Amino acid sequence: MLTRRTHPTPHAPRPARRTDVVVVGGGTAGLAAAGRLTAAGLGVTVLEATGRIGGRMATVHRDGFRLDRTGQLPLPGTPALPRPLRLCRLSGGVLLRGAGRTHRVGGAAPAGDEADDHAWLHSSLARLRHCPEARLRAWPELTAASALSARGIPPGIAERSLRPLLTALLHDPELDSSSRLGDLALRSFARGGLSLPAGGAGALPELLASRLPAGTVRTGVRATEVSTTAVTTHGHGTFRCRAVVVATGAAEAARLLPGLRVPAFRPVTVLHHAAPGALPSGAALVVEAADRGPVTHSVAASAADPSRAPGGRTLVTSVVLGERAAEPPELLDKAARSQLGAMHQAPADDWELLAVHHDPQALPAAPPPYPAVRRARLLDGLYVCGDHRDVPGPPGDLSSAARAVQALLKDLAGR
Structure with a gap:
């Protein structure tokens, strides 16, 4: 199990919440992944550290x-x-x-x-x-x-x-x-x-978010630790799940997933x-x-x-x-x-x-040699997506999200 530990928060522990998949990051990649997972019939919770969705695509x-x-x-x-x-x-x-x-x-x-x-x-x-x-x-x-x-x-x-x-x-x-x-x-x-x-550019993440069930996205919730079955947050307790998708920018993804390449x-x-x-x-x-x-x-x-x-x-x-x-x-x-x-x-x-x-x-x-895509599956139950795993920009966010969801669904079907 791949984990990232940080110092415990001063907040009192809260009851663990349960869902099928936790997506960390409410930008284009995270919202696109959440939409595909929801369409596959899974319960999804999206955790966004800031007070708004969209990431760099916000308007x-x-x-x-x-x-x-x-x-x-x-x-x-x-x-x-x-x-x-x-x-x-x-x-x-x-x-x-x-x-x-x-x-x-x-x-x-x-x-x-x-x-x-x-x-x-x-x-x-x-x-x-x-x-x-x-x-x-x-x-x-x-x-x-x-x-x-x-x-x-x-x-x-x-x-x-x-x-x-x-x-x-x-x-x-x-x-x-x-x-x-x-x-x-x-x-x-x-x-x-x-x-x-x-x-505006924000129309893309807004469109993706509009397809999700009410309450799927939670803003102002920062993940401090991820594993294949849980996401621990700063001040909002632990979210238990069957799989985790890290859909943040490259630097934040590497903080949660030590050893991940940062371009x-x-x-x-x-x-x-x-x-x-x-x-x-x-x-x-x-x-x-x-x-x-x-x-x-x-x-x-x-x-x-x-x-x-x-x-x-x-x-x-x-x-x-x-x-x-x-x-x-x-x-x-x-x-x-x-x-x-x-x-x-x-x-x-x-x-x-x-x-x-x-x-x-x-x-x-994206200097040469350009690999086009990088793997989305890190472990059974732990996946990563974003344009740092694909073509730079929104197309990479979207296509890497699709690959991460495909790998996740395959793993769930094989359990």
Whole structure:
């Protein structure tokens, strides 16, 4: 039996509660696992340490704005996204803004030198759209950065277009991620473009939670010890069960499960601004292609999803990656103003800063060799899921939850 012991709490012991499965973590992975277990007829209790569900996918409501804590865009080609999650398409595609040049990926063909970039990218993405995953995984695995120079891509196109596009899709400014992950992200983009969840990123965990029986999720309950048959909590007693699923972030999972691998992480800071009116950029992901400031990419989120801002105002959500993500919010905001004005082609001096969300462990790094998935079953009765066991981001949360539940149900059936 694998356990993690901590110092006893000063609270008086409480009677043990019993359920079939305890899921530790009320984020996307935990809620997805709980939904599958409930559908299989098991009694489930979800324990969330904070006062809210959703984890990094939570959306904060403020003065009519819906502000995401994450800057990651779900790719519509991802089969794991549950229905009926509604996605608002970024109909303007991707705008690559450089010094004195703009190139649109996924829109009308430009003229001049940029036409060569457009034609090359259009034909390459069209081929990638129909490429089987098995063939992608057969290509030599490099870092995404090395693949740009090793695959015969014209150097100008690689630097002007593909590098900034991959940086935004992978949230990786150095492109140290596996080229396989980059290939899969580009293929998903080629197949479905980019979208925002209607109502904010929190719509995904809220949808998953809405499918659970009342009382399944308990917030403000922090697990201190887990085993195959029980979860001990801080101040809320012990929950007895037939199996435990740890569905937290990697660092918290390793605290509960000593010896579990903890990956390196990619930090992300999200800036939310309110602009006084519509912006020329429209419903497009605007990607910085000239290194003019701290922002990597930005989107007028309410242009695609009007529910994110009150009438007459535009919510601008911008993402800072790498070392600059750790800078103080006031310095980032000051440094980003002129850059955002150039990216969206509208003065940004009078934009209101609504919120800044910094997450030093926003996404697990995925350098080569990229294993794609890691085992979900640790012992009969003890399972782990989350994007640190799969593809970084919500798709990894969802697919790893499915694998953990599959292993759990198989074990229960064999007892």
